[in-house]
Amino acid sequence: xxxxxxxxxxxxxxxxxxxxxxxxxxxxxxxxxxxxxxxxxxxxxxxxxxxxxxxxxxxxxxxxxxxxxxxxxxxxxxxxxxxxxxxxxxxxxxxxx
Numbered sequence: 001x002x003x004x005x006x007x008x009x010x011x012x013x014x015x016x017x018x019x020x021x022x023x024x025x026x027x028x029x030x031x032x033x034x035x036x037x038x039x040x041x042x043x044x045x046x047x048x049x050x051x052x053x054x055x056x057x058x059x060x061x062x063x064x065x066x067x068x069x070x071x072x073x074x075x076x077x078x079x080x081x082x083x084x085x086x087x088x089x090x091x092x093x094x095x096x097x
Contacts (some may be wrong), residue, residue, distance in 0.1 A: 004089045006096035008073040008081050018069070019062050026061035 010097065034042060034050045034057070080087045 001092045005087045008076055010070055010073050013069050013073055019066055021064045022065045023058055026058035030057040
């Protein structure tokens with residue numbers, strides 16, 4: 001069976017688990033950046049300041065990545081819906097057990 005994706009729901013990107021996963025990746029990136037990697041500019045910060053930096057980094061990361069994914073979905077919908085280009089196609093076959 002051949003399936004083709006013709007439209008991506010933009011609201012499903014925002015209301016799904018994707019922002020939570022991106023937030024978790026942002027927290028990991030913030031921990032690596034502000035706690036694990038030695039940086040002379042961050043040595044004078046207190047632990048509260050480093051935790052606050054991790055939080056701001058994570059929130060900004062979620063906002064930027066979500067905006068980028070919404071833009072990509074919007075552009076995909078324009079190219080497949082308005083201009084009539086082919087969408088992403090999947091070949092799926094059933095396997096009987």
